[in-house]
Amino acid sequence: MNKIYDISYNNIFTRYLTAARFIKQGELILKEKPLLVASHRGSRNFCLKCCSYIKTDTYDICKLCNLAMLCRTDCKGKFHSNSECMELKKLNLKPTFLVEHQEIITVLRLLLKKKYSEDEWNKINQLESHLEERRNTPIWKSCDSLIVQVMKEANIISQEDEISDIVQKLCGILDVNTFELRPPYDPSDLVVQLELQALRGLYPEAALMAHSCVSNTHLAVDNDFVLYIHSSVDIEEGSPIFCNYANVLDGNVERNKFLKQGKYFECTCKRCMDPTELNTNLSALKCHNCKKGLIQPQKTIENRFNWSCTSCKKNYHSSMIETILGLAKDLVFGPGPSNLTKLEELNMKLLQTLYPRHHLILELQQILMGFYTQDIPSRKNLMGKIKSCENVLAVTQILDIGISRIQGITLYELHAAKANLAYMEYSKKEITTEILLKRLLSAEETLRAALEHLLYEPKNSPEGYLAKNALGYLKKLRESIRNIKEQLIMENIVATSSSKKKNRKHLVQK
Known part of the structure; x- marks a missing residue:
């Protein structure tokens, strides 16, 4: 097998991995114990x-x-x-x-x-x-x-x-x-296990990967702590092999603070230098001065962040923004609302100050996704879950491009909400069989998209088990779709036969 990566050095003699040849999306770059x-x-x-x-x-x-x-x-x-x-x-x-x-x-x-x-x-x-x-x-x-x-x-x-x-x-x-x-x-x-991260592993070869807030690799670890690194996108020969040291759904300020305090460097990638964070506005607040613009953090040459409105150009002191975000963070992560109604009220409250795709709103959306289907889901809850999933996907498809664990899990949740809502409305005779089929085909497409991400997860990992479940659900969903298609064919045959009988009866009467 051709060598897939090299160890290169920059001008300060720091080692990092580069592609020794063109690496196609989904290729295994490194497997390390x-x-x-x-x-x-x-x-x-x-x-x-x-x-x-x-x-x-x-x-x-x-x-x-x-x-x-x-x-x-x-x-x-x-x-x-x-x-x-x-x-x-x-x-x-x-x-x-x-x-x-x-x-x-x-x-x-x-x-x-x-x-x-x-x-x-x-x-x-x-x-x-x-x-x-x-x-x-x-x-x-x-x-x-x-x-x-x-x-x-x-x-x-x-x-x-x-x-x-x-x-x-x-x-x-x-x-x-x-x-x-x-x-x-x-x-x-x-x-529970999908949420639990509390250990750390030392992988000397993988540790040589350079950082970018928009990475080109997908990292996964199995139950034996073996690390698998796949290319999440195509990587050109000679290009650095990147991973994201920080949380992809943290805003610019939070990620840079983490990198500076824990990794001892300042990030100057295209995402960090863009106040819109690649048009996601993941860190933006609503400007209460002009009621029109967004307050965004602009990274300076001195690696500080200045906050100003995109419309009225008003400058805001960073301490004021930090206070607002600190209070919002306490509401999202603290021992706050423990039921769906209270969480939805908190979401509406935060939306008065934060942009709808602010990273704290997205954190809350992910919490809501779990609450929406805790008990027997209602139409309102299923529609709420669909909206939450779509909000998260709108951001991750930009910031976590290519093969993505977050996208895979979110798409899996989205397919389930779509299918359940379609079955519910059909059972109440609110939609026709044709519309049910159309909605289930959409859920099938979403589930297939989820599997395109989840099948890169090790089999003996939480996401690997999720992928196994997804394959089982895909089989059942396809059986259901096939039965509905057969039902529609039979209904069409019966309808056609009935129509012909009526026509013949009409001709005899004439």
């Missing part, structure tokens, strides 16, 4: 073998090293290797040490690789850490207090500053290069 899977600092304790979270205060300790925390002693996970077990045993720490100091687990595991796996250690050590940018910052001081000093006091590392810098470098490597992951899931709990 994780060098390490771990929780975020400050997260709950997790099993060092299978990486599932330990939900209660009860846990088991590995009987061989007498230190590694496990969900149970007979756990079949693969991440606590024999080599790691032997190295942990040499530390001679009390069994509850890692339970009491879970912050150090991930860094400790990386540090141990220096002893038992030189190849893996070299891969880790070559990754960007932004050590100097982090030095003496709040995150540096936090890592020093919770990790470096704890390891020194336990005699895991020596007191030298050089060793402290190595530990701080590993903290930086983890923060800068890891990918968000979900813990092992139960397929029967699919809806």
Whole structure:
């Protein structure tokens, strides 16, 4: 097989992946096992073998090293290797040490690789850490207090500053290069698992991908934490292979804040430099001064954002906008409305200030999508779900182009609402058989579009199970469409026969 990507260098000697040849949409660019899977600092304790979270205060300790925390002693996970077990045993720490100091687990595991796996250690050590940018910052001081000093006091590392810098470098490597992951899931709990992201994985090769807020790759991880990277669009030979480090549905300000604080760079991609965010207006507010224009963030040369109205040109102080958006964010993500009526009222309230496609409105739309079909859906709720799905798709088809997980899931939800609404109206004799057929054909087309995205998901992943369900629903939907077509043919035959009988009777009477 021809080599599909190269490792290139820019003018500051940063490594990144480029296409070694033309890459067609949907091609597998890279498949990589994780060098390490771990929780975020400050997260709950997790099993060092299978990486599932330990939900209660009860846990088991590995009987061989007498230190590694496990969900149970007979756990079949693969991440606590024999080599790691032997190295942990040499530390001679009390069994509850890692339970009491879970912050150090991930860094400790990386540090141990220096002893038992030189190849893996070299891969880790070559990754960007932004050590100097982090030095003496709040995150540096936090890592020093919770990790470096704890390891020194336990005699895991020596007191030298050089060793402290190595530990701080590993903290930086983890923060800068890891990918968000979900813990092992139960397929029967699919809806919950689609929302759950609380682990991080280190993939040294994939970490070399450069960032763009409009990426050209589709990333997916299976239940064994194997990472699959497909091209989401065609990629020309020599072009960078991009992934989006940030949330695609966050606005310009939020994404740039995340990239600056977590990845230590400023993004200047075409989306970040466009105040309309490619005509989606994902960050826009309504101007209450002129009642006509939109307040948009314009990125400056100094990488700050200035807010001004597109119509009256009034400038707004960024602190004022931040206050408004902070209040709106608290309403959307806080312990607010827990029923459909209250959520719809919140949506109407936010629309008085925010543009209909503002990223916070889209977040609320996605929450509403789940509420619209919680119980037996009404016509109003199904129509509301269709509208919410269409609003999300209108943005993702621009910002998450090509193969897209968000589009796949949203299209799946949209097809179900379309089909259910058609069946409901037909059962109440509000639409004819011909209109039912037309509406089901539209739902079938939507479901096929969903599968075009979801079939790139690994089979043993939440979206993979969703794709399997979608194939089953597509089969049933096609059977229903075929039966309706047969019914229409029979109705036409009966109608034609009846018409001929009437004509003959009319001629006999004459």
